[in-house]
Amino acid sequence: MPPNSPPGAPTLADLPAPAALLFDLDGTLVDTVQHRIEAWSEALRRAGIATDRARLGGYIGSDGRWLAAEMARQQGRDLDYAETEELDRVSGALFDELNATPAPLPGAIELLTALERSRVTFAIATSSRPGQVAVSVGSLMLPSPPPITDGSHVANAKPEPDLLLASAAQLGVAPEGCWYVGDSTWDMTASVRAKMIAIGVTTGAVGAAELFAAGATVVVASLTELLAELRRRGAVR
Numbered sequence: 001m002p003p004n005s006p007p008g009a010p011t012l013a014d015l016p017a018p019a020a021l022l023f024d025l026d027g028t029l030v031d032t033v034q035h036r037i038e039a040w041s042e043a044l045r046r047a048g049i050a051t052d053r054a055r056l057g058g059y060i061g062s063d064g065r066w067l068a069a070e071m072a073r074q075q076g077r078d079l080d081y082a083e084t085e086e087l088d089r090v091s092g093a094l095f096d097e098l099n100a101t102p103a104p105l106p107g108a109i110e111l112l113t114a115l116e117r118s119r120v121t122f123a124i125a126t127s128s129r130p131g132q133v134a135v136s137v138g139s140l141m142l143p144s145p146p147p148i149t150d151g152s153h154v155a156n157a158k159p160e161p162d163l164l165l166a167s168a169a170q171l172g173v174a175p176e177g178c179w180y181v182g183d184s185t186w187d188m189t190a191s192v193r194a195k196m197i198a199i200g201v202t203t204g205a206v207g208a209a210e211l212f213a214a215g216a217t218v219v220v221a222s223l224t225e226l227l228a229e230l231r232r233r234g235a236v237r
Contacts, residue, residue: 005208005219012218012229015197019177021115022167022196025126027061027183027204029108029223030136032099036060037205039094040067043087049075057205061184063127063157064088092129099132102139105203107223109140114227114236116143123147125167125180127157147171158186161194168194181226185214199226 027033037053037060044051051071059067068087072079079087115122124146126133133150149167151157158164168175180191183204191198192215200211200219208219220226230236 006212009212010218012199012220012226013232015179015218017233017235018120018179018197019173020121020123020168020171020179022123022125022164022178022180023112024061024180024182024184024187025124025128025133025136027105028181028187028201029105029112029124030102030139031105031203032095032102032136033057033060033183033204035095035098035102039091039098040071042094043091044068044071046090047072047083047087049077051075058185058210060205061127061182062159062186063151064091064129066156066159088129092132095132096135099135102136104140105223107225107227109142111223111227111230112140112142112146114230116146118230118236120230120235121171121173123149123167123171125149125163127151127163127186158184159189159193161190164190164194164196168196181223183211185210188214188216191215201226 023029037056040056049072065084065088068084069079128150130150130152147170149163153166154162156162164180168178175194175196178196179199180196181199183201185206188198188200188211198216200216202208202221211219
């Protein structure tokens with residue numbers, strides 16, 4: 001059990017078998033969080049919105065327009081939709097320059113490859129823009145692209161549950177039967193709102209305590225732990 005686990009918190013072994021596994025992308029499957037922070041820092045600086053990397057890190061993983069509005073609000077500014085959309089676009093363009101060769105996080109390729117060879121359904125549900133998704137998913141070197149629901153598929157991405165619910169609907173499974181795996185507090189918040197089992201992984205910008213506080217049922221240090229549990233259950237090889 002990871003540090004800062006609440007007393008009596010369940011472990012992976014205590015969870016019911018998943019009907020499907022849904023994954024966040026940035027910071028969960030690919031090591032892109034620092035690039036996200038750098039891109040947003042520069043985009044906000046250009047817009048005259050002061051922030052710091054530590055505070056910004058806690059917002060990575062949320063809907064880009066929402067993030068922009070929150071950062072501005074903390075500086076006493078109200079942005080309209082066009083302004084938040086432009087900030088999200090600029091941040092995305094900067095991120096694309098930084099994220100030319102994203103690196104998969106430990107256990108990501110092994111886990112997704114094992115799932116592809118099994119009968120366990122899985123998908124990616126990410127707030128990212130479509131072009132950014134393609135580059136990061138390509139780094140995972142999967143035999144075929146998995147089902148992907150990205151920020152363009154819903155009006156409101158994380159922390160709202162819409163993205164996760166759309167992903168479950170795409171797979172044809174009930175939200176209650178899904179495990180959602182993510183590295184941010186917004187992943188956990190969206191998962192709870194979607195009535196999914198929230199599994200936090202401490203490979204992003206926040207630790208176990210923050211993930212539990214946001215609603216995580218279980219927190220693991222890496223996807224390797226998740227793969228080991230699925231193998232123990234005989235769900236994958």
